[in-house]
Amino acid sequence: MNTFDKLxxxxxxxxxxxxxxxxxxxxxxxxxxxxxxxxxxSSDSTIKWIVLGVSILAFIFSLHLPANFDYTxxxxxxxxxxxxxxxxxxxxxxxxxxxxxxxxxxxxxxxxVPLSILIQxxxxxxxxxxxxxxxxxxxxxxxxxxxxLDMFLFYVFWExxxxxxxxxxxxxxxxRRIYAAVKFFLYTMLASVFMLGAIIWLYLKIGSFxxxxxxxxxxxxxxxxxxxxxxxxxxxxxxxxxxxxxxxxFHTWLPDAHVEAPTAGSVLLAGVLLKMGTYGLMRxxxxxxxxxxxxxxxxxxxxxxxxxxxxxxxxxxxxxxxKLVAYSSVSHLGFVVLGIFSFTVxxxxxxxxxxxxxxxxxxxxFMLAGMLYDRRHTYExxxxxxxxxPMPVYAMLFLVITLSSxxxxxxxxxxxxxxxxxxxxxxxxxxxxxxxxxxxxxxGYMLWLYQRTFYGEIKLPINRNLRDINARERLALFPLVALxxxxxxxxxxxxxxxxxxxxxxxxxxEQISQPVATVTATENLR
Numbered sequence: 359m360n361t362f363d364k365l366x367x368x369x370x371x372x373x374x375x376x377x378x379x380x381x382x383x384x385x386x387x388x389x390x391x392x393x394x395x396x397x398x399x400s401s402d403s404t405i406k407w408i409v410l411g412v413s414i415l416a417f418i419f420s421l422h423l424p425a426n427f428d429y430t431x432x433x434x435x436x437x438x439x440x441x442x443x444x445x446x447x448x449x450x451x452x453x454x455x456x457x458x459x460x461x462x463x464x465x466x467x468x469x470x471v472p473l474s475i476l477i478q479x480x481x482x483x484x485x486x487x488x489x490x491x492x493x494x495x496x497x498x499x500x501x502x503x504x505x506x507l508d509m510f511l512f513y514v515f516w517e518x519x520x521x522x523x524x525x526x527x528x529x530x531x532x533x534r535r536i537y538a539a540v541k542f543f544l545y546t547m548l549a550s551v552f553m554l555g556a557i558i559w560l561y562l563k564i565g566s567f568x569x570x571x572x573x574x575x576x577x578x579x580x581x582x583x584x585x586x587x588x589x590x591x592x593x594x595x596x597x598x599x600x601x602x603x604x605x606x607x608f609h610t611w612l613p614d615a616h617v618e619a620p621t622a623g624s625v626l627l628a629g630v631l632l633k634m635g636t637y638g639l640m641r642x643x644x645x646x647x648x649x650x651x652x653x654x655x656x657x658x659x660x661x662x663x664x665x666x667x668x669x670x671x672x673x674x675x676x677x678x679x680x681k682l683v684a685y686s687s688v689s690h691l692g693f694v695v696l697g698i699f700s701f702t703v704x705x706x707x708x709x710x711x712x713x714x715x716x717x718x719x720x721x722x723x724f725m726l727a728g729m730l731y732d733r734r735h736t737y738e739x740x741x742x743x744x745x746x747x748p749m750p751v752y753a754m755l756f757l758v759i760t761l762s763s764x765x766x767x768x769x770x771x772x773x774x775x776x777x778x779x780x781x782x783x784x785x786x787x788x789x790x791x792x793x794x795x796x797x798x799x800x801x802g803y804m805l806w807l808y809q810r811t812f813y814g815e816i817k818l819p820i821n822r823n824l825r826d827i828n829a830r831e832r833l834a835l836f837p838l839v840a841l842x843x844x845x846x847x848x849x850x851x852x853x854x855x856x857x858x859x860x861x862x863x864x865x866x867x868e869q870i871s872q873p874v875a876t877v878t879a880t881e882n883l884r
Contacts, residue, residue: 545608
């Protein structure tokens with residue numbers, strides 16, 4: 359065993375938080391005003407480089423996980439497990455662990471943070487130190503959600519993501535930022551109270567917050583009164599995660615949050631925070647309450663399919679570029695929920711892969727939207743047109759990400775949607791047929807967006823002189839474009855870890871429920 363293995367999860371999780379703590383004591387320097395009238399401090403540039411360096415270091419450390427991952431191990435990796443007592447009464451442990459599902463979500467987080475810093479490099483004028491501190495705290499909280507195996511610790515990380523994201527939106531957002539921040543905070547916090555109630559009930563019955571202990575007790579039928587409580591416990595977790603996804607009809611906070619958030623906030627909100635909801639549905643609702651998951655699945659799948667179609671149709675009529683991408687997230691994450699509750703390994707594999715795909719493609723779309731906003735200070739689609747002429751490189755990159763978002767074969771989006779739809783058809787043909795219409799609608803709104811933005815004549819004189827993307831913007835965007843293609847061509851590399859963990863979730867359900875389809879993702883891709 360590598361000597362770093364036992365410390366890896368702690369280092370990856372808390373390195374950003376330690377850097378944030380140090381930065382809080384960093385001197386501001388001398389205030390000055392640039393040629394555009396924006397206020398800065400002489401230390402701002404140094405702070406940006408420090409935070410970028412720390413975020414890159416966290417990403418490098420996170421690569422230790424796939425490099426030393428045991429791909430024959432289906433469950434949590436013993437070599438990375440960290441479990442020490444934190445509080446004696448109540449019995450709370452500092453317990454971190456990783457499997458094939460959470461590993462890639464952690465790497466997605468550490469990958470997107472430095473790119474978010476790069477894309478926002480010149481867009482924050484004032485309170486730069488505070489902005490960077492909030493990003494680092496948010497990174498630690500997001501990673502902690504995916505790694506925590508003590509439910510109390512999980513809840514702490516879960517709630518800890520709210521404060522930095524709400525502050526990022528409320529302080530650094532656009533015109534209606536306060537409204538959007540408060541709405542985001544209230545929706546998520548109130549929904550999380552139901553999950554807290556379920557966690558406390560389980561602790562009082564079992565005497566432990568440990569995920570594995572709770573799962574074993576639930577699956578083994580060792581908890582008195584669980585038959586009557588299970589539907590309510592399931593719903594307690596479900597409400598918290600459904601709001602975070604967000605699943606229709608809990609989605610109304612998302613468009614406001616995205617439109618008002620700064621670019622980095624939108625990238626991390628779409629790329630990582632929404633995945634906390636789908637991750638929770640899979641890790642807690644499905645794995646802890648397999649019988650309830652099967653019983654409740656018809657109406658959950660109905661909501662997912664409604665979200666797929668509704669999100670796509672609303673995106674089709676949006677005049678605002680950022681709001682269009684926000685509603686596309688409602689549609690795309692409906693596919694993830696559908697895959698999870700299809701009760702097939704193909705569907706579960708596709709759901710996890712689609713979480714990663716959505717983080718890459720939609721994160722890139724918000725970056726591209728932010729680049730236009732930096733130049734024109736508007737997201738209104740009617741303000742553009744013919745941009746392929748002054749911005750050819752930008753137009754080419756936008757096209758690749760557009761094709762990835764609609765699931766063109768050989769891109770990452772195709773693999774995820776193909777697997778989810780395969781699982782949906784295995785579960786029930788009508789699920790697959792209805793969900794497939796979402797693919798058609800997504801092609802409609804994304805290609806129409808591309809046509810209105812880049813083709814035709816330049817309608818407004820100001821657009822004739824728009825500069826193409828610079829070296830910093832290319833450095834932030836190229837990795838996402840490259841991954842959209844690489845993940846489409848070489849998906850088995852990611853699937854070899856995801857397959858085993860998804861199959862383990864299915865096998866846990868099979869202990870108390872009827873047999874389910876176990877066609878693996880690799881077989882579906884042949």
